[in-house]
Amino acid sequence: MKKTKRIKQAQSNTAKGISWINTLFPDEHVIPVHLSTAQIICGIAVFLAIFAVYLKTLYPTIGLLDSGDMVSSAYNLGIPHPPGYPFYCLLGKLWLTILPFGNIAFRMNILSGLAASIACMMVYFIVLKVCPDPVKGRLKGIIACFPAIAAAFMLAFAATFWKQAVIAEKYTLNAAFAAILIFILLKWQELSTHKQKGSSPLAARGSNPYGLLYLFAFCLGLSFTHHLQSIFLVPAGIYLIMAVNMRMTTRLSWLTYLKMALFFVLPLLLYLYLPIRASVNPLTDWGDPDTWEKFINHITAKQYGHYFTSSPIKLIEHLWTHLTNFFPAQFTWWLLWLGIAGFFFLLKTSRRTAIFLCLIVAADILHSIRYDILNIDDYYIPSFAVFAVWMGVAVVRICNWTIKFHRRLPLILTCISVSLPIIPFCSHYHQQDKSKHYFAYDSAVNTLNVFKDKAVMFCASDDIGFPSWYLLFVEQIKPETMIIDKAFLQYAWYTELLKQRHPEEFAFSMSQAGYSTTLDDYTLNFIRANIQRHAIYLEYQQPLETEFSLVPAGVFCQIIPKITQEEMKKILGEMDMNFNLRGVRDESIYKDWRTAVIFKNYGAAYSQLGSFCGNAELYEQAEKWFQRAMELNPSSTEPYLGLGMVLEHTNRADDAQKLYQKALKINPNDPQIQKKLQAVKG
Numbered sequence: 033m034k035k036t037k038r039i040k041q042a043q044s045n046t047a048k049g050i051s052w053i054n055t056l057f058p059d060e061h062v063i064p065v066h067l068s069t070a071q072i073i074c075g076i077a078v079f080l081a082i083f084a085v086y087l088k089t090l091y092p093t094i095g096l097l098d099s100g101d102m103v104s105s106a107y108n109l110g111i112p113h114p115p116g117y118p119f120y121c122l123l124g125k126l127w128l129t130i131l132p133f134g135n136i137a138f139r140m141n142i143l144s145g146l147a148a149s150i151a152c153m154m155v156y157f158i159v160l161k162v163c164p165d166p167v168k169g170r171l172k173g174i175i176a177c178f179p180a181i182a183a184a185f186m187l188a189f190a191a192t193f194w195k196q197a198v199i200a201e202k203y204t205l206n207a208a209f210a211a212i213l214i215f216i217l218l219k220w221q222e223l224s225t226h227k228q229k230g231s232s233p234l235a236a237r238g239s240n241p242y243g244l245l246y247l248f249a250f251c252l253g254l255s256f257t258h259h260l261q262s263i264f265l266v267p268a269g270i271y272l273i274m275a276v277n278m279r280m281t282t283r284l285s286w287l288t289y290l291k292m293a294l295f296f297v298l299p300l301l302l303y304l305y306l307p308i309r310a311s312v313n314p315l316t317d318w319g320d321p322d323t324w325e326k327f328i329n330h331i332t333a334k335q336y337g338h339y340f341t342s343s344p345i346k347l348i349e350h351l352w353t354h355l356t357n358f359f360p361a362q363f364t365w366w367l368l369w370l371g372i373a374g375f376f377f378l379l380k381t382s383r384r385t386a387i388f389l390c391l392i393v394a395a396d397i398l399h400s401i402r403y404d405i406l407n408i409d410d411y412y413i414p415s416f417a418v419f420a421v422w423m424g425v426a427v428v429r430i431c432n433w434t435i436k437f438h439r440r441l442p443l444i445l446t447c448i449s450v451s452l453p454i455i456p457f458c459s460h461y462h463q464q465d466k467s468k469h470y471f472a473y474d475s476a477v478n479t480l481n482v483f484k485d486k487a488v489m490f491c492a493s494d495d496i497g498f499p500s501w502y503l504l505f506v507e508q509i510k511p512e513t514m515i516i517d518k519a520f521l522q523y524a525w526y527t528e529l530l531k532q533r534h535p536e537e538f539a540f541s542m543s544q545a546g547y548s549t550t551l552d553d554y555t556l557n558f559i560r561a562n563i564q565r566h567a568i569y570l571e572y573q574q575p576l577e578t579e580f581s582l583v584p585a586g587v588f589c590q591i592i593p594k595i596t597q598e599e600m601k602k603i604l605g606e607m608d609m610n611f612n613l614r615g616v617r618d619e620s621i622y623k624d625w626r627t628a629v630i631f632k633n634y635g636a637a638y639s640q641l642g643s644f645c646g647n648a649e650l651y652e653q654a655e656k657w658f659q660r661a662m663e664l665n666p667s668s669t670e671p672y673l674g675l676g677m678v679l680e681h682t683n684r685a686d687d688a689q690k691l692y693q694k695a696l697k698i699n700p701n702d703p704q705i706q707k708k709l710q711a712v713k714g
Contacts, residue, residue, distance in 0.1 A: 056275070058383045071160060074177045079153040082188045086145030086197050089465045093473040094137040095199040096626055097407065100472070100498025101316065103140045103200045104505045110316030111309055114333035118305035119258040120202055136506050140200035148188070148197035148204035154211030155417055156184040159424035161218045162378065162385055175443065178450040179431070183424030185453035190362035190416050192409045194464040202259050203410050209255035210414045213248060213265050214392070218385065220244035221276050242288060245273070249295040257302040264399065264414050268391035275384050303331060313532070315505045320525045335523065340402050350401035358409045362416050364459055367423065367452060374422030377429035389418045463623050470614040471627055472499040478611045480510045482586040483569060488514045488537075488562065489588065490555060490570035495630050496587075514566075521554050537562050559591055572640055584609070584641045587633045601648040609641055609657070635665025642674050646681070654678045669695040669705060676708060685712050
């Protein structure tokens with residue numbers, strides 16, 4: 033009796049196990065898809081249309097973010113920031129060689145737009161793959177492609193994707209890799225399923241599903257030599273291969289897996305680019321990976337480890353903010369529901385494919401919520417591509433569902449669907465149109481034009497440093513200028529690289545250190561050792577005034593040997609400061625937060641010059657510079673306070689009081705403003 037009970041229990045457990053396996057690894061009927069000539073032509077038209085929009089909205093020259101680093105490295109075959117991007121550098125150099133027109137940065141911007149357009153086109157083909165029979169065969173010709181077209185344009189006009197498509201960056205090329213890899217696996221699933229069942233017309237033509245697996249492995253390895261974001265596809269890829277393999281009558285052999293491993297490893301040899309190029313000391317040599325240790329540290333992005341968090345509270349906060357902010361911002365709240373509905377529709381009709389795509393999004397989310405950087409939304413681009421696919425699926429399924437109500441209703445809804453991308457297009461166009469955005473280029477020119485020959489610039493911001501790299505290393509504007517990134521001075525590879533390139537300037541001993549408040553000892557010792565041979569520039573640093581004199585120089589200050597007040601007064605009296613900022617009055621150019629933050633530096637520079645003139649009792653000049661500061665940065669209290677003090681010194685207390693009142697409206701809780709206002713009231 034007990035034995036019978038145990039047998040029944042074992043059978044029950046086995047049945048539950050089989051049921052669980054069937055749930056996660058279902059045996060699905062995958063409809064074979066042979067793309068028609070019309071569908072292929074339509075896909076090419078989608079690519080061309082999206083590419084045309086990107087060409088219209090491209091940056092005309094270098095942009096912010098990592099653009100200056102990536103373009104300079106591609107042009108000079110250098111080494112950009114981790115993990116080094118060897119594929120991007122080599123492809124970029126080839127692209128610059130074959131494209132004969134436009135400045136170097138503009139050509140690389142075109143490459144980003146091209147990659148983004150390919151990614152969108154592949155989303156179009158993916159939707160056709162997962163929804164092979166739109167509206168139960170009732171739609172014919174081009175109209176049957178409308179849901180896929182809508183999905184492609186949804187991704188094209190998503191805010192973050194569009195932002196990356198118009199600037200020389202790495203994310204759109206990674207998106208193209210991701211979309212191609214997804215399509216390859218879905219195609220392999222289709223061929224494998226029908227080759228086993230003998231019902232696929234494609235199988236009859238001699239299609240080789242194993243070849244697609246090898247192609248997938250090769251493309252995955254190649255994508256790893258560009259950006260490691262492609263790792264988000266690995267769990268999903270393993271799942272789909274296992275799920276299909278479990279239902280195949282002839283399972284994949286260990287030899288097949290071995291060949292896949294070889295095809296994956298082969299393109300990874302491109303990483304040899306890093307030590308090879310580091311050995312010749314290129315102009316951009318981030319990480320200087322000419323030893324095994326530095327090579328491993330660079331490709332694993334060890335220096336970015338401090339950006340990752342394991343705090344449960346932080347992870348939950350990031351999860352909430354990322355899901356509620358990023359996805360609605362891409363597709364607008366009006367259309368967000370389409371992607372969510374599309375996932376559930378696909379889960380019901382093609383569970384295996386739905387789980388496959390869902391795993392990509394899950395892996396992306398699990399990685400990104402751990403990464404605490406300002407531009408983390410860029411890491412969600414693979415998820416946005418999947419979400420766009422789900423939106424296309426939703427359109428097809430909703431139209432299928434409406435057949436029961438009216439035979440022409442699906443046709444009407446399908447035609448309407450192709451107009452849905454107009455919503456994100458109109459929402460994002462003015463923000464993403466960078467065709468007049470010269471800000472990064474002009475900022476770098478403004479910085480370097482002030483510098484004397486053979487200057488040294490201590491830089492603490494990539495948004496200032498990277499565009500300056502472009503001018504120095506690509507356009508050869510003041511190429512003898514030495515840029516020292518203060519943030520890198522903590523790394524041994526960087527200080528050693530500086531000593532190799534500039535042995536005379538870095539021959540000082542650290543034993544000279546004896547004073548450091550705001551600047552680190554290394555920077556201070558460099559100034560002491562080189563102030564007589566180089567013009568040295570850095571952001572204004574109050575503690576330096578006890579040992580040196582500081583002279584305003586655009587958004588920087590020049591560090592000079594100590595001079596008298598009369599000498600300083602003469603320098604300031606002859607000084608003029610003008611910035612070339614094309615489109616400065618065009619508010620659409622300054623809508624993004626990064627540009628707005630840097631733009632404030634110009635108002636701060638005028639305020640700084642006004643303060644210097646005020647301290648030197650050059651009140652007329654001080655008033656002029658504070659007025660300019662208010663014009664550029666009206667939301668800052670600094671120029672109001674500075675000009676107010678100048679007016680007090682020139683016996684215009686009533687005017688000073690008005691300025692303090694304006695400053696108090698900007699910041700009602702500032703005790704310094706309150707104190708000044710009370711004092712002037714008497």
